[in-house]
Amino acid sequence: MSSRSDLTIMRVCFIIFLLGVLVELCDGGITSEYVRGSDLPDDMPLDSDVFKVPPGRNTPQQVHITQGNHEGNGVIISWVTPSAPCSNTVRYWSENGKSKKLAEATMNTYRFFNYTSGYIHHCLIDDLEFDMKYYYEIGSGKWRRRFWFFTPPKPGPDVPYTFGLIGDLGQTYDSNRTLSHYEMNPGKGQAVLFLGDLSYADLYKFHDNNRWDTWGRFVERSAAYQPWIWTAGNHEIDFVPDIGETEPFKPFTNRYHTPYKASGSISPLWYSIKRASAYIIVMSCYSSYGVYTPQYKWLRKEFQRVNRTETPWLIVLVHCPFYHSYERHYMEGETMRVMYEPWFVKSKVDVVFAGHVHAYERSVKKLNLVLPSSIDLPLYLHCPQVIIKYTNAGTCF
Numbered sequence: 197m198s199s200r201s202d203l204t205i206m207r208v209c210f211i212i213f214l215l216g217v218l219v220e221l222c223d224g225g226i227t228s229e230y231v232r233g234s235d236l237p238d239d240m241p242l243d244s245d246v247f248k249v250p251p252g253r254n255t256p257q258q259v260h261i262t263q264g265n266h267e268g269n270g271v272i273i274s275w276v277t278p279s280a281p282c283s284n285t286v287r288y289w290s291e292n293g294k295s296k297k298l299a300e301a302t303m304n305t306y307r308f309f310n311y312t313s314g315y316i317h318h319c320l321i322d323d324l325e326f327d328m329k330y331y332y333e334i335g336s337g338k339w340r341r342r343f344w345f346f347t348p349p350k351p352g353p354d355v356p357y358t359f360g361l362i363g364d365l366g367q368t369y370d371s372n373r374t375l376s377h378y379e380m381n382p383g384k385g386q387a388v389l390f391l392g393d394l395s396y397a398d399l400y401k402f403h404d405n406n407r408w409d410t411w412g413r414f415v416e417r418s419a420a421y422q423p424w425i426w427t428a429g430n431h432e433i434d435f436v437p438d439i440g441e442t443e444p445f446k447p448f449t450n451r452y453h454t455p456y457k458a459s460g461s462i463s464p465l466w467y468s469i470k471r472a473s474a475y476i477i478v479m480s481c482y483s484s485y486g487v488y489t490p491q492y493k494w495l496r497k498e499f500q501r502v503n504r505t506e507t508p509w510l511i512v513l514v515h516c517p518f519y520h521s522y523e524r525h526y527m528e529g530e531t532m533r534v535m536y537e538p539w540f541v542k543s544k545v546d547v548v549f550a551g552h553v554h555a556y557e558r559s560v561k562k563l564n565l566v567l568p569s570s571i572d573l574p575l576y577l578h579c580p581q582v583i584i585k586y587t588n589a590g591t592c593f
């Protein structure tokens with residue numbers, strides 16, 4: 197009898213030991229003592245400095261750039277002229293180039309309930325040299341504006357590059373602190389992987405699209421000078437049948453273009469790019485993704501196209517996380533996880549970055565990867581508080 201109870205005790209102890217090992221293995225560690233306060237920050241008022249309209253009548257504003265083709269030597273330059281079409285031309289030149297080139301933009305406007313947008317210009321330039329500084333000018337006459345950006349190095353296995361990560365930015369006081377934090381980071385991010393939820397304009401009555409304009413002016417100070425790679429979040433859906441707005445993603449897709457056709461996608465909401473040593477796949481968790489949907493078919497081919505010899509880093513961006521421990525949004529990503537996690541594992545995806553939950557969590561304690569010697573990404577994964585920061589953009593997220 198006593199030997200039987202000894203055995204039971206040993207079994208229980210062994211199970212407790214195993215659970216302890218499991219807990220230790222699953223503990224991702226704590227990298228920051230930061231705890232979000234209970235007071236949610238307000239949106240910055242319309243007359244804030246960061247929303248200032250540039251001087252002059254109809255001067256280009258809300259300037260932003262993103263990658264324009266699959267390889268990285270293309271750029272899409274976008275801006276808004278608020279009251280008239282104005283010049284639709286981009287003048288651009290390389291730092292050591294002798295002549296200036298011209299490129300023509302497309303132009304569109306849209307209506308959203310009682311709001312009419314300004315004139316939104318998008319200009320694709322895809323004949324750039326890799327690893328080069330370029331200047332560009334938009335607008336005309338006295339109020340012409342000049343910006344610059346750097347093209348990435350040609351894709352290759354050992355090419356240094358630094359990405360910043362921002363998600364769920366919004367336009368609160370904390371949003372401004374987050375963007376400043378990124379700009380002042382000594383790591384000097386060269387492109388932003390944006391994880392969805394941009395302006396949070398949908399929190400306003402009738403989804404007041406003036407708040408898309410303020411957001412565009414707010415992020416211009418970074419997004420005009422380095423590409424922001426866009427992922428769509430739930431705050432981009434803007435589906436409001438009650439007021440007659442039944443076209444999902446209308447403000448987002450009108451304002452923020454992506455190079456989706458270059459990767460064989462049929463939707464601006466899911467696409468891929470190469471940038472330096474990384475292959476980046478952007479997914480849309482608010483578009484259909486079940487078996488035989490366009491996104492499913494595209495993604496299946498996409499993984500086959502990745503050449504790890506050329507781009508050893510395979511990164512996926514998706515707004516809704518597959519895993520997290522928060523009560524809010526708990527298991528919202530579960531159906532997508534069930535669908536695609538086996539593909540991610542089989543394709544050996546290195547990192548999945550997600551937003552949506554306004555906190556930092558990761559599922560791996562140490563990245564056990566063989567790294568190209570020069571890539572900076574792991575550094576930031578291990579110091580996430582430096583480069584990854586989320587804001588609480590409002591009461592709803």
Ligand SMILES: [Fe+2]
Pocket residue numbers: 364393429430431515551552553593
């Ligand atoms: Fe979200």
